[in-house]
Amino acid sequence: TPLDRIRNFSIIAHIDHGKSTLADRLIQRTGGLSDREMSAQVLDNMDIEKERGITIKAQTVRLEWKGHVLNLMDTPGHVDFAYEVSRSLAACEGALLVVDAAQGVEAQTLANVYQSIEHDHEILPVINKIDLPAAEPEKVRAEIEDIIGLDASEAVLASAKSGIGIDEILDQIVAKIPPPKGDADAPLKAMLVDSWYDPYLGVVILVRVIDGSIKKGQQIKFLAAGTTHLVDRVGAFRPKIEQLGQLGPGEIGFITAQIKEVAQTAVGDTITDAKKPAAAPLPGFKEVQPVVFCGLFPVDANDFEKLRESIGKLRLNDASFSYEMETSAALGFGFRCGFLGLLHLEIIQERLMREYDLDLITTAPSVVYRIHLSHSKTEDAKVIELHNPADMPDPNRIEEIEEPWIEATIYVPDEYLGSILKLCQDRRGIQKDLTYVGGRAQLRYELPLNEVVFDFYDRLKSISRGYASFDYHQIGHRPGDLVKMNILVNNEAVDALSMIVHRGTAEARGRGMCERLKDLIPRHLFKIPIQAAIGGKVIARETIAALRKDVTAKCYGGDASRKRKLLDKQKEGKKRMREYGSVSIPQEAFIAALRMG
């Protein structure tokens, strides 16, 4: 396809403003699928994505409109996947900005628009849901101009649901979004935008060709990975797979090259011709590193092999999480896993439980600490990376502990600003900047990542009723007054609950953990002390009172069927408990205990 006939774009929208519905309409209007095939939304294709209302894997669809090829790039919508998003955006020249005519511009929309502007995108506003009785398109038009600063005089008034304005959107994409640039005669240079595992095709790679072209039978080289592969398929999604002879400059499509694992394909890598390589790689390549670690253990120790297999399968499709075997005194055999963020952790955990039917215990998430050890009799001074609080070295040898910090950008409507400032302050934040962008505050804060990984995002959302948006990047390690806190249940330390905390917040954390565990652990026939301790020093304590014998006796009375039900329930309950010495701790306790008040 000649360059001037290609348009590459993404869709920016706040959750629920109609991004998926509009994407479906565009596909339908341009003839990609029949009405019947449209009945299921096509772009959000994973159950979990649907339930959470977010898109995890970027997908792209090739549309044809009046002699032009329009590539619609879908982007994941969460900070954990910020790097993937940045690569998807780098593959486009423009974006549709979809704003709900009844809701107006929302905070998250702003954050996404700024990212798009950073990539020099031409942004086309679309005011959606004009069919709603509460729609106020003119007010929203003014908001787009005042708050975002975009010219909205030609914003399309649309209803993705009723199919209004669809042709006009397609026409504007052709007329206003600039075509890509590229040199057809230069050596192949393409960006690896995304990759995933397909049971029939193997690893499928989404590419954006910059210069030259990519063909079936070509020997290609991944510059960062340093590997070569033979291309065996080239094509595009319309949204069904269509094989093509080649992809030229400016085009977006997929290739397969008999690659077995996504781990061999790094997002952002440069793909070039093995025999005639490009002189330099594309800018902006970054190797993504897991930043949050936790242990995953089967509730039933017999499920360990099943867990190993399931994790292996998931990893085939997601190179951004890592795992290695771990043993815990309390939990037995499991895996220490690394994730891009908490949401990523939850997604993997949920998939293991749901798709692979595993009952899991997740230990306290931890970030990567850098520990400076002093010289000892047998070892030289050195720096180690700590992924697991259980591996904390002898405190006497620790000279200094460094923790990772982030810079967060938060957009929040004025009325919630006070509570958000307090939240950041409580989490040891350092305020860098506070500005106003059209009635909304834009906050910049430096925060220790360790204070963010537990429930910062949830708290931020609940405090602001969903209006605050949050974006972050890492800014390196800094020394901190950090200590390991143990949780003792019935005088035994539960390794899965130990965590590294800041000395200044340790007591409050410890108290919170003890209080929550008191509610989460059922009564036993004896009294159970729950303590938080740093070294040998107890900093918080709660006690679970003993169960009185006559209460259990009563449970076993009554008719036979009720009795059976009770017994079944108990059995079920047993399965979901772990024994710690003589104490049973329910599975939920491990994660629930970490939620801060």
Ligand code: GTP
């Ligand atoms: P996420 O996938 O959660 O990010 O949401 P989304 O932005 O993709 O929104 P989606 O397309 O799922 O639409 C959200 C809701 O708005 C759905 O119930 C749609 O049916 C509805 N909707 C989308 N477009 C319109 C429209 O033009 N008019 C009306 N009345 N409803 C619409």
